[in-house]
Amino acid sequence: MLVELGKPLEVIDVALAPPAPGRILVRTGATPFCATDVLNAQGLFGKVPPTILGHASTGVVEEVGPEVSGVAVGDRVVVHGTAECGRCFYCVRGRPDQCSVIFDRPAGPPVVGTLPDGRSVTAAGNVGGYAAMMSADARQVVPVTTSLPDAVLGMLGCGVTTGLGSVFNVARVVPGSDVAVVGCGQLGLWTIQAAVLAGASRVVAVDPDVTRRELAVRCGATDVVDPAEADPVEQVRALTGGYGVSYAIETAGPTDAQRDALLMTHRAGTVVLTGCAPTGSQVVFPQVPLAIQGRAVLSSQNGNVRMHHDIPRYVRLLEEGRIDPTPILTRTYKLEQINDSLADSRDLRGVTTVLIP
Template identity: 55%
Template sequence: MRAAVLREFNIPITVEDVDLLDLDPHRVLVQTKASPFCSTDVTSFHGNLGKVPPTILGHASTGEVIEVGTQVEGIRPGQRVIIPGTPECGNCYYCGIGRPDQCSELFDIGGIYPDIARTAEGLPVSAAGCVGGYAEIMNVSKNQVFPVETDLPYDVLSLLGCGITTGVGAVFNVAKVQPGDSVAVVGCGHLGLWVVQAARLAGAGRIIALEPHAGRRSLAGELGATDLVDPSVQDAADAVKSLTAGRGADIVIEAAGSPDAQRLALEVSRRAGTVVFSGLDQAGAEVKLPQIPLAVQSRQLLSTQNGNVRMRRDLPRYICLLERGMLDAKPIITSRYSLDDINLALKKSENLDDLSGIFVF
């Protein structure tokens, strides 16, 4: 199969033929139909997330099942499936307490992802994040394959493995936004724009978008933000206070990734408010936060991986919202690429020229 292989950090990714390894009894082969280029992979490309080359990036995808291992039940060739960035093994401690977003099958393997193929010269190639969506075929654990019944196009479905689940899940599962709440969203990229849409669905009274990029800020307005703030020219804390009776936002969701953005999120929240961190800068990054807003002023500081979703419960809900047009993927999908465009997609993501660029196969 053809795959985009990261051979070395900071060196253009090569699209090459690789040989898939034999299918393990517990794994599934999926014909890739669409994979979104995720901004996280810019960080991985630069070697800042601990990936080990040669590897195939792309940590969320969608496609059609080709073949299932001999021990796989409930998944059949021909099914349309979502391959999210997080498996749900159903057996580990975290799956047992209803937190499959922390499933041991991903988080307790020490960052060593399974080899799924070999290069022409015989080097083993892993699937980064256990998915490897930037390739014609994915070889994935059965616990990472979620069949769906919907006629939504694959490019839209591909966003359910990372962007939609993280953004929408942050609003409903983590922040638990109530009708009338004031919600500030720090960062309106591909993730924050899903947060804005979900906050509108939740009935937020005010949705305040904090975003320096003019195009993204105005799109946030089109998708439901009631107030737009440019934190690069305005004092964001003053602006948010003036919109919330001098208090700060009831709920703040950070969707930008940098430690600065996370500090800003705390700064624009009200006393006893809720702050949710969902972005990631790079492995080893640290956030320094003032103590008074957290201790004396009792803000609830939460964080989330993949929106704390449970795929079997939340996928059908989010698909229903997409089908009814209550969540809109159209403005989020800004480019469609073939696999050969991988380095262009990377550059456009890094330059903020794309929200979500999708590889279609």
């Protein structure tokens, strides 16, 4: 739990409230540690302690509150970083990735319990996955029937859906095309695998870390670029006859990476932005490539996923071995080792660690 900004996360007993209308209690199976929570712990994304971090997970439903439908006690579920209420302004316009359950909460994240000293505790991302039990909104879970282990299934709540959705739902990569993936952490490695599945003939992986570039090749990248060697934009253009790629998908976070992604595409190319820098960061794009040269610049909140449609599809891809979590899942930790997981993410040791209570 984030108890104080800039301090280590703590494991503390929380008295969870009975599930309110529309909410459920889920016994946590596994929660991947997300790199954004390194920034959250430092107070750079606006989280207000005390709050339970972890915005995507998996587990088994233990209790349902009033007005819950579509999920029952005993169901194994993916707890997703995006909701899908089906009724808000955005859902009825076909954009559940912007569902009001997540983004239109003037009172902030829901209060899910209290600390021994009486302070109220919230669930970050409306999930609070770094805990043995989650109080989640029922509109953020998808029941699944699969033999996939919890450590893999938990990654479907954010990493898998963002990576695959950025290729399939947002960029809509077509066979035979060139794709650059800027950043080869968890999101980038899932994105590379998705680009291969989509039939891209060239997949260029851009990352300063040699180990991650090696993992990118293992995931299907045909070329790798080290931005420390030379201008990454010029390196990508040199690989594509001077034109640039048809699709550039940024999965890194820094604003410079997003600018580079734009410039790596040829005229009329497609740029997909997934990363987040600290709140208040601004991206500066040169005007002519942005406004005159026909590029489509698209944002990807969790891969513009439609939970109940996409998650079962991605489960099948994992079951069939068409996408592989092995290069991405570095190790598992017990919940009481959460600060080791945070340190691994902060220091780029491995790719993804998963917390198993």
